[in-house]
Amino acid sequence: ELKVEQNPLFLSMQEGKNYTIYCNYSTTSDRLYWYRQDPGKSLESLFVLLSNGAVKQEGRLMASLDTKARLSTLHITAAVHDLSATYFCAVEIDMRFGAGTRLTVKP
């Protein structure tokens, strides 16, 4: 059974600092998704990573995929309060989700 593991599950960041969220999965997959969820809302698509070595950046967020290591990372640069949310990764096969990383950015 496919397992998707995210860490950390909780992340309290200071504004202006950098940090990385990790997403490991147990079965070969060539496509990985990152989503953002605000409280009470559905999911907002952030990135779709389609192949090994893929790197995508949008604003202060950058995502990468290493299919050989079965690892994706979501890097946050110079965090700002607006980034406070829960972030999920999901693997293409069955679209299974990680547990989510609840990110809080403090001034």
Add this chain to the structure above:
Amino acid sequence: GAVVSQHPSRVICKSGTSVKIECRSLDFQATTMFWYRQFPKQSLMLMATSNEGSKATYEQGVEKDKFLINHASLTLSTLTVTSAHPEDSSFYICSARDWIEGTQYFGPGTRLLVL
């Protein structure tokens, strides 16, 4: 851009009644749709995969007779929660896969409260 709608967005029902939730892909065709359930402060749990014109594939532990899924067209899937109980209260989210792009789009979710 591609949009997935869900209806209703919120529903309150009495225990023992049935509730139908619709998921529509508005400007693309979706051969596959997914239904998720999310409890507060938890991740999304995949309930079933719905393929147009065929029976849904349910995840282990999800009662197919309780959660009826119908994917009658390339733009519509429905989830019916039959004989709802308070423990069925949750946030139900559908997603649809654009069969041409292969991209997954999520609906806004339906919040169900069973009294």
